[in-house]
Amino acid sequence: MTARQYLIDTLGIVGAGAMGRGIAQIAAQAGIAVRLHDANPQAVAAAHAYLADTFAKLVAKGKLDETAANAALARVTGVHAIGELAGCGLVIEAIVENLDAKRALFRELETVVVGHCILASNTSSLSITAIAAACTDPSRVVGYHFFNPVPLMKVVEVIDGLRGDPAAGDALMDVSRRMGHTPVRAKDMPGFIVNHAGRGMNTEGLRVVGEGVASFADVDRIMREQAGFRLGPFELLDLTALDVSHPVMESIYHQFYEEPRFTPSPITGTRLAGGLLGRKSGEGFYRYANGKPQIPDEPPAPATLPARVWVSRRDPRARDAVLALAAQAGVPVDDGATPAADALLVVTPLGLDATAAALDEQLDARRVVALDTLFPLDVARRRTLMTTPATTRAARDAGHTLFAADGVPVTVIRDSTGFVAQRIVATIVNIGCDIAQRRIASPQDIDLAVTLGLGYPHGPLALGDQLGASTILTILRNIHATLGDPRYRPSPWLARRAQLGLSLTQPDATDLNEEPQ
Template sequence: METITQTRAPITQVGIVGAGAMGRGIAQICAQAGLKVWLSDTQPEACEAARKQLRDVWRILATKGKMTDADADAALSRVHTCSTLEDLRSCDLVVEAIVERLDAKRELIEKLETIVSEDAIIASNSSSLSITAIGAVAKRPQRVVGYHFFNPVPLMKVVEVIDGVLSESWAGDALMELSKHLGHTPVRCKDMPGFVVNHAGRGMNIEGLKVAQEGVAAFSDIDDIMREQAGFRMGPFELLDLTGLDVSHPVMESIYRQFYDEARFRPSPITAVRAVGGLLGRKSGEGFYRYAEGKKVAPAPVKRSGKKPKSVWVSTANPRGHAMVSALLASIGVETERGSEPSDEALIVVTPLGTDATTSAIDQGLDAHRVVAIDTLLPVGTNKRRTIMTTPVTTERTIETAVGLFSSDGIPVTVIADSPGFVAQRIICAIVNIACDIAQQRIATTPDIDVAVKLGLGYPQGPLSMGDSIGSDLILEILRNMEHLTGDPRYRPSPWLWRRAGLGVSLLTEEARAR
């Protein structure tokens, strides 16, 4: 493969093939940044429609004072429509944003190589296909790289710059610099399935689906827990409805297969069945929720009423959980029993990490009819929702008493069925563990993993920082307990996690030889 020595001038002309939502978004930020943009599409009318939509967007921004009328007119003047691909010949960079099919992208790359200059960069906005596979057909694969934006491009301020196996660093370097000029945060990564963001996003969606598939909780309950207890902007099913199962399910299957059936990414038949049934989400008017005039119609919450129990006993098997729950109960005026065993009438509260309420009852010799478990991974006294878990034989009276107790200070309580790791524990630990394995595989640096996931998925923190905040030792304990209890290799801890937890260092710690 011939190497081109690069002393590159800044990119000033950008070609975009594909005038759909992604192509329009990329065109918008490029034109706003002063670049000349050439829009191409197999349907010529799509380019003109895209230009008109951009005109309308800039008029609205000018009306709102986000840009001047002169700047809006100047941006529009920089956007040109192409009658044929030949019109892209003067471009320093061509970004393909066409259908997500390998054969179509390869065919386009071959055509572009006969048109653009030898040192022009050809970039793919693919979200899940291998950049190496796309570029392998090129005569100069060293200049073919991934440039993955997120929808809507102007608002999602992160972009992945992906080096294929055959790509040379100069091409990616140029896109890193361009991204900053466009006002986006670039993250550099290797060509692996899902790159960083779609790879890391498996934790939320896949584990959320597994929780639902096991009958632990309803879709809306899982979302409520992840929003209000765990602090995420959206739960997994709200996110799947927003993206659409016609997009999300094939990506889940693709990443699973590309990693040769890695258990951590095992898809759920829930999405397969619902996608076939046309329950795609917002775009179809119904998904995991119904939508009326574009707004989610959430199911009515289950209302439970109950009085505080006469007596409460909190297990000391998890000292951290015992201290947390005891402090909460003291703050709401409830004194706990101090004996090593509960009295005959006491509500029994356990605080498992990675195990279930049944296991806690059996291991500690407790009356399972009076046992409830409360999730203490995150502070129970300050978050906006609490989760309690029952054994299969917990009585309704016990459940109502527990709800009355733990909601007596006005914080809502979600009751779930028995589950190793509750809901938040399972999903958060999956998110952190997958991010650790992305770091272990050297797909991206730890700071880039954190910023890509935080900006690309809207998480409250980057996943590695999240693991540090909670405590990598707790994450490790939960994962090991879930793996032991279920026998499912999806929960095996990443070496990156258990090494850093054992050493007591941050999950952001890179290995000395890799620095």
Template sequence: MQTDHKGESPGNPPEGTPRDFATDALTLGVVGAGVMGMGIVQIAAQAGLEVRVFDARAGGAAAGCEKLAVTLRTLHERGKLSAAQAAAATARFAPVVALEALRGCDVVIEAIVEDLGAKQALFAELEALVRDDCVLASNTSSLSVTAIAASLRLPSRVAGFHFFNPVPVMKVVEAVDGLLTDPAVTLNLLALGRRLGHTAVRAKDTPGFIVNHAGRGFGTEGLRILSEGIAEFHDVDRVLRDVAGFIVGPFELMDITALDVSHPVMESIYRQYYDEPRYRPQPLTRQMLAAGLVGRKAGRGFYRYDGGQKQAIAEAPAPDARPAAVWLAPDAPAALRALVATLGVPLDDGSTPRADSLCVVAPVGDDATTCVQRLGLDAQRSVAVETLFDLSRRRVVMTTPATTAAWRDAAHGLFAADGVPVTVIRDSAGLVAQRVVATIVNIACDIAQQRIATPADIDLAVKLGLNYPLPPLAWGDRLGARTVLAILERMHAFYGDPRYRPSPWLKRRALLGLSLLADEA
């Protein structure tokens, strides 16, 4: 690790000389030696940049650099870096004890506390020190880049440069244009992001940018489902993991990120969009936060934890019950018909169900009650089954308010007959997986509609930043834009809540038969 730098970097070209951020020798300043800041230092040093690290805490920068040096040695010991690579990266970064030591930097990235006043004050100090062609970048995740830059003498050289934690692992960075940002500055940051080994995507300065904006549907819709009493939180998690393919469910994720982090973000984005219904939080997380039930780090959130390990919630065993026969709605997909044929109960192929048949519908966006009423079925012996997603890992059976316990148990026993677990939920327009995935796709469509980012960048950013089973626009194409539109329109009609109104981007492409990734000329 180098010693403290002071003054201008040797060999810097004269002020005003255009720099190629993809290839030129660059000196980077990083303000903030916390986890995010040091993650940026690590990837920059490994990419060959000289890095100066400042932290307002006495000794903070030195401690961060020492810890990073240990990390690089550990990466070498694990075979991730050669001895030469580890030594070279360690030699490229050093702590500095005063902001003045960043005077000769080509780029300064701040990674300090998420407080607008603190960021504005820092950039005002930096502007008095650095050259006029030095780029000032903020790693803010939720604040307005425009507001950070507005009071500066040269706001055009300020942009967002939002990394995700842990920076060396999360290989995406958002380069954000404020209203006053020179487009060339953002282009330079895109080049720098790629140089640092990340996928760099471009976004307009809007609340949440791309990734945090696109992620609003997962947790908030899961909370909405819970608030309606449709299913317990652990059942929502199981369905979204096993049926829709998410790595973790929304309640597991909120426990991991902790509600003292995730709830303020939910409220902030909701308020910044002037109470946009699509992003509406639920009161439960505010109550849990007040009670200190913030998640894994507190030992209790939605789940309980022992030594950091989530305590399992047992599933109820499948009832030992079967119907005499199964009648399937005429629009039931072939996959459901084929499944029932393997479960040992005869199919009732009559135009109307026999008196001893379980009636099964397969809604797309509707609730079971609506389907039963439309088909004139006996609600006491009717259930719905999720069929838009994978039927091999878990099945979802949805009752009507009139379904009797005996018929519910018969349906549960039937669909668990081959050993696949079954989750039984109460009536819901869109079941669970349909409504969550449709909400995610719809929000991504509206990000595209608002021209916050290109469709390709939206999917790239979400793929790398959120690790969903599929990027949202591609997922909408997989399900079919018309299918997603139908789910949303039916939920909107049932609830009367503008939360579910379809984005114009989705509606037009569904009507025209276009891909949701199709941009306009």
């Protein structure tokens, strides 16, 4: 059978909303003729006016010359009937996120376009295989998931359905690059890459708050200033809006047949019902005034240093870092095997709570504080201190004073298996590893999609390598053993590579036809 040849010189778009007009913009700027259709003719006119205004602004800012802007706008033609999309080499559907509606549209499109035309869906959560099943020829149906705003979000997911022609996906990879976007390839699985990988940050952040460990603002501060993310989970949820995010959480959870790793939180369901959607409604996890979040002030650090400090020897690297801070603050160190009665007791657990760490070393829980040392204490812009339920106010305040003595802010949280950053980061890495384990996408494309699509400082696999795969494995195993929750079971991809000393970005050697490094 001769391989089908796909030629994309004219692009049809069905749906003239934010996604449709964004795709039209980048295609027109790349020299591709665009035919834009919407069931509402006024939406097409509004989209054309929007594009004219957008191109004018780009000219005013010096990002586009006037001749190129005029040419780009001239390439976008509004069409009133589906039949006018005949002759397009690619038609992208960007309509409502409803399977029945998309199937009906694809059945109609199939009667209009020529046999070498690719039919692509911009769905963010529906199965490409299920959409394609409505067609007589499902081989040319491909997922083509852009992110909003399309011109700024430079990544696009190309998703192969079970009955898809790989050459159709290859053609979309090529045209994506032509439009200035970075394409990543994925199998047809719930959430594809980005929405799948994004479950770690949001659902674990919600679980931390749901356990009464810390406030929304504290979790965001920790993830920004200690873990180095651009936004914390609740800032991100406010940006995307709960009427978008919560249904995606529920959809992915149910599509994976109630997989514990993706369990949604009643927190978002309740807030969605109350209309606390985020920035666009003026109030979400934060209130907004003139578009700016009103973040509660932090209380100042106490002013009383401990008389002396005893530091656990279980983790020599962490102990050295804590001792350096104690020396800088001028606090004497208790080196005794049995701590003195007036010593502050500092433990540095990985994946354990302060209570478990205190009991493990037979320490007086009233004087115990735990310090998160996953990220270097001398580099991070914030530190996290954790208390046991028995820790006295005096011990808590002494620990806070000690670890804030050099001017780095300290967030004090209640007892939590894995602090905040440890458990959120480990969950992010673990889900990324599981995407790789399921062969949904290549390790390279997983990290590319997450850094470009979610704005994380590193992809999940690279982040795991940076912190140490064995460290992430320890955190997850300890949380899993403590809570007994299958949500935290380590992915085989993570466990095997940690045990073998391989990079998490390393495919199986048989896939590479070479020996592992």
